[in-house]
Amino acid sequence: MKIRSLAVNQFRKFTSPTRLDGVEDGLNVVVGPNEMGKSTLLDALRAVLFEKYSSRAQPIMALQNDRNQAAPVVELTIELDDGLYRITKRFIRKPYARLACPDGRNLEGDIAEDTLRTLLDFHEPGKTGAKPETLGMWNVLWVQQGQSFGAPDLPDSARSSLHSALESEVGAVLGGRRGRALPKTIENQLGELVTSTNRPRGAYKKLIDRIDELHEELATLQVRRRDLTQTLEDLEEAQENLRRLSTGDQDREDLKELNETRQRHSQLAELEARIEAALSEQELRKRKLEQAEEAAETRKRLKADVETEKAALGTAGLRLTEAGEQEKEARSKVDALRGDVRQLEAAVTKADEAVSRHRRVLGAAERQARLRDLEERYEKAEAAENLQREAQQATAAILVTDEAIEGIRQAAQGLEIIRGRLNAAATLVSFDMTEDGISGIDVDGEPLTGDRRSVRSVEPVTITVPDRGRITVEPAVKDRDKLLRRRRDAETALREALEDVGAESVIDAEDQNTKRQRLLRDAELARQGAELHAPATVDYEAGAQRLGDYIKGLRQVLKREMNDLDLQDLPAGRDAETALIAAQGEADKTRSARDTARAALSGPEGTLSELQTEIATLQGRYDESEDRLKRLQVEVAQEEERRSDDELQSDIEAAQTALAEQETMVARLEGERGDETVPQLEARISRLEKALEERRNKQFSLKESIAGFRSRIEAAEGAGLDEAIEQQARELEFAEQDKLRQAREVEILSQ
Numbered sequence: 001m002k003i004r005s006l007a008v009n010q011f012r013k014f015t016s017p018t019r020l021d022g023v024e025d026g027l028n029v030v031v032g033p034n035e036m037g038k039s040t041l042l043d044a045l046r047a048v049l050f051e052k053y054s055s056r057a058q059p060i061m062a063l064q065n066d067r068n069q070a071a072p073v074v075e076l077t078i079e080l081d082d083g084l085y086r087i088t089k090r091f092i093r094k095p096y097a098r099l100a101c102p103d104g105r106n107l108e109g110d111i112a113e114d115t116l117r118t119l120l121d122f123h124e125p126g127k128t129g130a131k132p133e134t135l136g137m138w139n140v141l142w143v144q145q146g147q148s149f150g151a152p153d154l155p156d157s158a159r160s161s162l163h164s165a166l167e168s169e170v171g172a173v174l175g176g177r178r179g180r181a182l183p184k185t186i187e188n189q190l191g192e193l194v195t196s197t198n199r200p201r202g203a204y205k206k207l208i209d210r211i212d213e214l215h216e217e218l219a220t221l222q223v224r225r226r227d228l229t230q231t232l233e234d235l236e237e238a239q240e241n242l243r244r245l246s247t248g249d250q251d252r253e254d255l256k257e258l259n260e261t262r263q264r265h266s267q268l269a270e271l272e273a274r275i276e277a278a279l280s281e282q283e284l285r286k287r288k289l290e291q292a293e294e295a296a297e298t299r300k301r302l303k304a305d306v307e308t309e310k311a312a313l314g315t316a317g318l319r320l321t322e323a324g325e326q327e328k329e330a331r332s333k334v335d336a337l338r339g340d341v342r343q344l345e346a347a348v349t350k351a352d353e354a355v356s357r358h359r360r361v362l363g364a365a366e367r368q369a370r371l372r373d374l375e376e377r378y379e380k381a382e383a384a385e386n387l388q389r390e391a392q393q394a395t396a397a398i399l400v401t402d403e404a405i406e407g408i409r410q411a412a413q414g415l416e417i418i419r420g421r422l423n424a425a426a427t428l429v430s431f432d433m434t435e436d437g438i439s440g441i442d443v444d445g446e447p448l449t450g451d452r453r454s455v456r457s458v459e460p461v462t463i464t465v466p467d468r469g470r471i472t473v474e475p476a477v478k479d480r481d482k483l484l485r486r487r488r489d490a491e492t493a494l495r496e497a498l499e500d501v502g503a504e505s506v507i508d509a510e511d512q513n514t515k516r517q518r519l520l521r522d523a524e525l526a527r528q529g530a531e532l533h534a535p536a537t538v539d540y541e542a543g544a545q546r547l548g549d550y551i552k553g554l555r556q557v558l559k560r561e562m563n564d565l566d567l568q569d570l571p572a573g574r575d576a577e578t579a580l581i582a583a584q585g586e587a588d589k590t591r592s593a594r595d596t597a598r599a600a601l602s603g604p605e606g607t608l609s610e611l612q613t614e615i616a617t618l619q620g621r622y623d624e625s626e627d628r629l630k631r632l633q634v635e636v637a638q639e640e641e642r643r644s645d646d647e648l649q650s651d652i653e654a655a656q657t658a659l660a661e662q663e664t665m666v667a668r669l670e671g672e673r674g675d676e677t678v679p680q681l682e683a684r685i686s687r688l689e690k691a692l693e694e695r696r697n698k699q700f701s702l703k704e705s706i707a708g709f710r711s712r713i714e715a716a717e718g719a720g721l722d723e724a725i726e727q728q729a730r731e732l733e734f735a736e737q738d739k740l741r742q743a744r745e746v747e748i749l750s751q
Contacts, residue, residue: 001120002079003028008044010070011063013037013232033713048074050122050130050138052113053089053097057129060091067233071095080119087116190749193742198750204742211739214732221728225721228713235709242702251692258688265681272678275669282662289655296648302636309629316622323615330608337601344594351587357565358580364561365573367554374551381534381544388526395519399501400512411494412506418487425483426456427475429463440466458484 007019014037020030030038043063051060063072071093077086083102090096099105099112107115117124123134132139193204200208400408431438431453438448442464443455455461458480463471494506503509536542540550562570570576 003045003076004079004084005075005077006041006045007075008041009073010065010068011044011072011074012040012065014040015065015068015070044072044074045076046130047072047091048076048087048089049116049120050125050135051089051091052125053091053095055125055127055129056092057125057127059129063091085119087112186749190746193746193749198746204746207735207739207742211732211735214728214735218725218728218732221721221725225725228721231709231712235706235713238702238705238709242699242706251695254688254691258685258692261681261684261688264676265678265685268676268678268681271669271672275666278662278666278669282659282666285655285659285662289652289659292648292651292655295643296645296652299636299639299645299648302632302639306629306632306636309625309632313622313625313629316618316625320615320618320622323611323618327608327611327615330604330611334601334604334608337597337604341594341597341601344590344597347590348587348594351583351590355580355583355587358576358583360561360565361567361571362573362576362580364558364565364567365570365576367558367561368570369573371551371554371558374547374554377533378544378547378551381530381547384526384529384533385544388523388530391519391523391526395516395523398512398516398519400503400509400516401501402513404497404501405509405513408494408497408501408503408506408509411490411497415487415490415494418483418490422458422483422487423456425478425480426458427473428454428456429461429473430454 002023002025004023005019005021006023007017008014009017018037020041030041032038047060047063064070065072071090073088073090075086075088077084079085085102086098086100088096088098088100097109097112099107099115101107101115113124120138122136122138125131125134192202193200195201429443431441431448433453438453441448444462445464457473458475460475461473463473465471498505498509501509501512503512530544531542534542534544534547540546562568571579
């Protein structure tokens with residue numbers, strides 16, 4: 001078979017018709033940069049020859065272009081001995097197959113497929129597409145990308161023959177002298193592949209490590225391939241967008257509309273300026289009218305204020321005279337009441353001093369009573385603390401603490417466990433003999449008795465039989481030396497733990513620990529008793545010593561208080577309390593009389609204060625009113641001299657006429673406006689300018705993106721990603737097969 005031409009359309013990356021012609025006899029080379037579709041043409045050649053046109057298998061669905069999902073079409077012209085054949089296949093959507101034969105026949109559908117398989121001698125592909133077993137001899141001759149250095153995928157029949165030949169050869173090798181040396185050879189070969197723990201080593205381990213490296217390298221290449229494919233698609237999309245933007249049709253339309261809008265904006269802006277000037281003049285004339293009206297109104301208010309101020313001034317003078325007479329009467333009454341309050345204030349001070357002395361006497365009496373109670377508590381707390389110290393001293397003399405007894409118990413338990421293991425592993429030697437027969441027999445120098453007819457031992461035992469000789473028993477105990485060493489270590493640990501606390505045995509240590517616990521409980525009970533009699537308070541901390549110090553301080557305070565009060569002896573607490581109550585009652589009576597006098601004074605004082613405040617307020621108002629009247633009279637005279645009332649009315653009428661004329665002009669100018677406004681036209685101008693600018697920026701951005709995409713594609717052209725991926729995948733496949741072979745070899749050598 002000779003290939004003469006190949007054409008594809010909508011086949012993967014080929015979204016437009018592409019044709020390869022001029023294929024001649026001999027070697028033909030298809031040359032082009034990486035990622036330009038050489039491998040895709042090879043896949044198209046395989047699909048048109050060996051895949052079924054009506055198949056929906058995954059390899060067939062993968063022939064579609066990712067973006068437009070159109071139906072892939074492939075046309076191939078080949079030359080056989082009888083002439084040229086043209087094969088055309090369409091896949092997925094409205095699929096068909098056509099075969100034009102050199103004898104003039106045009107076959108379609110399954111007939112065309114069957115004829116092609118007969119001509120090229122391969123089998124019908126399965127539901128999952130063409131496989132090596134369906135290609136027959138073509139699978140050996142067809143070299144895909146990255147597989148030129150790999151072994152061919154042989155059919156089952158060839159493999160069966162190869163297996164038979166190998167089995168025959170192995171049978172010849174296993175006979176004779178070579179067969180006897182085979183186990184040693186197997187052991188050596190197995191040692192080269194795995195360790196004694198069956199872990200890979202040598203070339204086997206390097207192969208496993210190489211497989212991991214190949215997996216990582218293949219994943220990296222596939223990521224780079226996906227990135228490059230995406231870059232190609234992005235480049236095509238960017239070029240299409242740039243072509244669409246470069247036509248300039250929309251720019252011309254927007255530019256025309258922009259110029260027209262700018263012209264309308266200029267005209268409308270001029271009209272708006274005239275209207276704004278007219279409105280400003282209208283506002284100015286309105287303000288002149290308001291000023292004229294305000295001047296007339298101000299003149300009217302000034303005259304009214306003069307009359308109001310005259311009336312207020314007369315009223316204020318009458319009230320000021322009346323308030324002065326009332327203030328003199330109130331002052332005389334307040335002076336008399338204030339003398340009575342001062343006498344009662346002195347009496348209250350004297351009564352409070354008496355209450356304070358009686359309160360201090362009562363406090364000193366209560367402090368003396370408290371001292372007696374605290375001294376009694378101090379004696380009991382001191383006795384309890386003495387008992388606590390004795391118990392603590394006795395406890396300190398015992399070295400067996402909770403931690404020490406726990407360590408002794410663990411050491412004893414460990415020794416018992418080792419002894420139990422030794423007894424379980426020991427060899428039992430029993431003597432089933434009469435008393436006379438046992439007589440004279442000794443074991444390791446100790447005689448046997450009626451009570452001792454058996455011996456357990458893990459070490460060699462020597463049995464001496466009178467007139468007969470000696471019997472040595474050597475027990476075959478597993479790990480005997482290890483168990484004996486552990487027993488010695490356990491005995492040493494227990495002995496050292498007992499020596500650390502001065503105990504002769506475990507029982508002695510337990511007794512000392514029990515005694516220590518009892519002493520600790522006695523010390524705790526004594527401590528609780530001391531805290532009960534001398535607890536912590538806000539004045540002192542817990543304990544007899546703190547309480548004693550506090551008692552000394554109280555005695556000094558009591559002595560100082562008695563000196564301050566000039567007392568040799570203190571009265572009883574009840575007598576002091578009765579005297580205090582009597583003094584407080586007398587002080588309360590005096591204070592009540594003072595408060596009554598103060599209450600009687602508060603009314604007249606309030607009246608006097610109110611009158612004084614009113615007089616000051618009235619005088620201030622009178623003075624202010626008099627000054628204000630004078631200023632108003634002067635202001636009215638000046639205004640009338642400057643402009644009369646008739647002149648003010650003339651100004652108002654003239655301003656009204658000028659305002660009416662300006663309002664008529666503004667209405668006429670506003671009538672010249674159309675439906676459009678200046679902000680609307682400005683918004684349209686801004687929108688059009690922005691659209692033109694955005695298209696220019698987008699074109700520039702697309703050009704930069706296209707340059708970047710081309711740069712990345714050119715940088716990746718030399719990498720040969722498809723070839724590298726195929727070669728890496730094939731190398732990984734060979735390595736995996738080699739790993740399976742070596743794993744099988746390890747399994748066989750291990751049996």
